[in-house]
Amino acid sequence: MTKPHQDTEPFFITEEVAAEMIDGGYEFEPPHIPCTIRLHDVLKGMSDAELESQPGEIADQERESRQSKPFSVG
Numbered sequence: 001m002t003k004p005h006q007d008t009e010p011f012f013i014t015e016e017v018a019a020e021m022i023d024g025g026y027e028f029e030p031p032h033i034p035c036t037i038r039l040h041d042v043l044k045g046m047s048d049a050e051l052e053s054q055p056g057e058i059a060d061q062e063r064e065s066r067q068s069k070p071f072s073v074g
Contacts, residue, residue: 013021018028043051043062051062 022028039058040062043054043059046054048066051059051066
């Protein structure tokens with residue numbers, strides 16, 4: 001009995017083949033991407049300018065955190 005994904009090679013679907021599959025009723029869903037780092041940590045590494053363009057509650061929290069830290073010369 002063959003297990004799922006056993007002895008299989010990755011394959012790629014061209015835009016033309018994807019269009020044919022969609023016409024045939026197939027629905028594509030984006031793949032699940034595993035997270036290896038927390039969003040909070042990613043935002044901490046951004047410059048203030050980069051952070052300004054980020055939406056969301058976690059980005060808001062990082063902006064507030066930066067504003068509440070005292071300015072230091074170093």
